[in-house]
Amino acid sequence: MDGAxxxxxxxxxxxxxxDGVTVAVGGEVDLLAVPDVAGRLAEAIETSLGTVAVDxxxxxxxxxxxxxxxxxxxxxxxxDDRRLVVARPSRCVRRLFDLAGVGELFxxxxxxxxxx
Numbered sequence: 001m002d003g004a005x006x007x008x009x010x011x012x013x014x015x016x017x018x019d020g021v022t023v024a025v026g027g028e029v030d031l032l033a034v035p036d037v038a039g040r041l042a043e044a045i046e047t048s049l050g051t052v053a054v055d056x057x058x059x060x061x062x063x064x065x066x067x068x069x070x071x072x073x074x075x076x077x078x079x080d081d082r083r084l085v086v087a088r089p090s091r092c093v094r095r096l097f098d099l100a101g102v103g104e105l106f107x108x109x110x111x112x113x114x115x116x
């Protein structure tokens with residue numbers, strides 16, 4: 001499950017975290033990068049049993065397309081009584097959550113070592 005997609009705009013790394021998994025995302029999460037991020041999140045959801053944490057500390061830009069990916073991942077996990085944790089959201093992620101009014105949808109963990 002380790003590795004990164006070759007997109008020039010975004011980096012995604014998936015790593016086990018107990019019975020869950022952490023998806024670390026960095027760079028620009030825009031319309032061009034969404035297929036990469038969505039693919040990694042789908043892989044994480046399908047191959048793990050527990051919580052999926054998405055570490056967004058190194059995201060430098062995120063638009064509405066990136067937000068849709070997070071909302072959809074949360075919906076898929078909730079359907080299985082699992083949860084999505086947004087770990088260490090960067091300033092731009094927090095701003096988008098505030099502007100879109102979706103902050104309450106997500107469990108946010110500001111710890112350096114986010115554990116599902």
